[in-house]
Amino acid sequence: MKIARRIDLMTHENLDYIERLRAGGYRVTPQRLIVLDAICEIPGHASLSQIFARVAHLDPSIDRSTIYRALDVLCAVGLATETTIDPQGKTYSIAGARHHHLSCGSCGQILTIPDEELADFQRRMLQKHGFRIQSEHLAFKGLCRECLDPTKG
């Protein structure tokens, strides 16, 4: 591994990503680091197209299939999270920033709520069903304040 790309400037909060990969029995390759870098820099949930675009910026020779495989590996070692909420395809994001979304079906607005607001519910599921919720990003659909209020558009 002898690249001198922008990857060298990366400053991830989780600096143990190399150890994580090795611990999982995976090799540390520039492609995997570049993909990790990409989802770090894309705010929120990243589609494959977005990731591909950003990856291509650093190294245009990286293939889509490599990105898919890299994402599988990153998810396997817990560095990334895969989400299936968008009908257009899977989305990916950095693990660790647990948060959730309230998505308005009328105006499309998306509110972000911290994981703490789900804490009571998660505690209850653990007590009542012995189930530990691990979802990193949940999306709740519904109507926002403005769309619920009949006095507004």
Next chain:
Amino acid sequence: MKIARRIDLMTHENLDYIERLRAGGYRVTPQRLIVLDAICEIPGHASLSQIFARVAHLDPSIDRSTIYRALDVLCAVGLATETTIDPQGKTYSIAGARHHHLSCGSCGQILTIPDEELADFQRRMLQKHGFRIQSEHLAFKGLCRECLDPTKG
């Protein structure tokens, strides 16, 4: 419409499905009723493959594209619900039976919980954010009791 298929024996709880379709400006076709019948009989969330199999049982000439279009119409008039939680594709179910799932990422077991268990959370979101959650079927991923317990496989 002159079929004498099993559709005639249908006993949906929502007997107003014909009115619903007409009210939406849609025509009442045997294909649409057969698709509605199919998702009524499939417990939980139905994949297109499942729906297709059941529909073919009643009328093998119905095309997949017709099923997709019928599902769009049924969702549009509020008789069915589309869900995007399965990476394999969209799933569909009869509207009205609000419930949610706890899906174990280790053993694959799926627990079903009634909507009431989310009531507190939904109430809080309404109070705090003015947001009314309408999701019909939520899926929470995590670990079930057996997989959390180290004394078992």
Next chain:
DNA sequence: ATTACTGCAAAGGATTTGCATGTGA
């Protein structure tokens, strides 16, 4: 009689896979 709906076939987009080559450990 209109006009929407269906079946068929083909296209489109996302994701996966086989394989020869390249490379991290």
Next chain:
DNA sequence: TCACATGCAAATCCTTTGCAGTAAT
């Protein structure tokens, strides 16, 4: 070295679309 990872191309799977014939109203 040598097993694992990559790039390329082709294949798969899910879903959508165009169109001419068919059926609901």
